[in-house]
Amino acid sequence: DDFRSIWAEPSERKDLIDKLPDDGRGVRLLREIMQWQEYDLYDVLTQIAYGMAPKTRKERAEALRYKHADWFKSLPLQTENTLIALAQQFVKGGTDELESPYVFSAPEVKEAGGLEALKALGEPRDIISETKRRLFAV
Structure with a gap:
């Protein structure tokens, strides 16, 4: 932990x-x-x-959606879609990609609702941190 x-x-x-x-x-x-x-x-x-069994970035992103489905469903739809799009950015480039200043310029993230969708829920940095904690807990 x-x-x-x-x-x-x-x-x-x-x-x-x-x-x-x-x-x-x-x-x-x-x-x-x-x-x-x-x-x-x-x-x-x-x-x-x-000695923990490693997971690929794709496995981790898929497990995030599955194991935290209730959490995702509790979010506004655009926020949920944006976080799922951000998880796909993690699949592409790992933790560094999630924290890139350009991550919100990715077409998938913009189409999902982007930064504004996270702001609707609160501080985007906090929401992304919570998502990362959940991502690495699966």
């Missing part, structure tokens, strides 16, 4: 990666060697550190 919380917060994750040997480049290289390009660094690290 602590690792998951750290990973969900960009500044804390950066501090963690900066503390890894060679600023995390070794973990990225290991991901390449193991041919785990479809896995987020979160899964590479949790497999190495805790």
